[in-house]
Amino acid sequence: MRNPWDADHYDKKLRYVSEMGKGVVSLLDPKPGEAILDLGCGTGDLTHEMATSGAIVVGIDLSQAMIQQARNKYPHLQFAVGNGENFRIDTTFDAVFSNAALHWMKHPSRVIACVWNALSPGGRFVAEFGGKGNVETVIGALERALDELGLTSQEKHPWYFPSIGEYTTRLEKQGFQTTYAIHFDRPTVLPDGDQGLEHWLNGFAGSYLQGLDQPTRHCVMRRTKELSRPRLYKNGQWHVDYKRLRIAAVKP
């Protein structure tokens, strides 16, 4: 069984996650000398990207493996293991940034409260993550493939994909002023041709595949691909039906 966060697999096969997050860095517009927290920093590529603007960036991630890889790649930057739903840092930040991480945190109000506590007054929170309907073709296919084998797929869904209305309501309940919110389709082309969806499932869908022996796992993968193919496979590449929620908010 693959480690839930295999940092090498992430860097080799899933590096488009950070590549596609560069637009979120542009929305944040980091300035020299600003203190920024990168929440769910993975292996640190966007932490590094923000630091090149002269900001002082700290990356945190729940995965020890990801943090170790981030430290190896960017030894001059500061990284720490930390839980986005339950972190407290002895300093405050001008901004909290997060790309493709908040959908892994199923207690959003706890995350939002931690972000609030981490920000100085006037600080901004800029994030992008999966929104309502994200990757629903793949999830539907995966759940059907499991159901067909009599394997329950219920309660294995590991993600939180809210609508704009739901998420901005939570932000405002905490006291944030939402300054920007958009929910948009971002079909995502996976590298590695036909193998791309397997890499995606191996990297991200561990909670569905955990505990399956190798032949069963193989069978579920094959059936998931077969069911997804008519909608998502075009010209030799998988185009996964990502839907993003991108927000900016300010702590008054």
Ligand code: BEZ
């Ligand atoms: C996402 O970035 O939207 C995502 C990545 C992996 C699994 C589910 C969603």
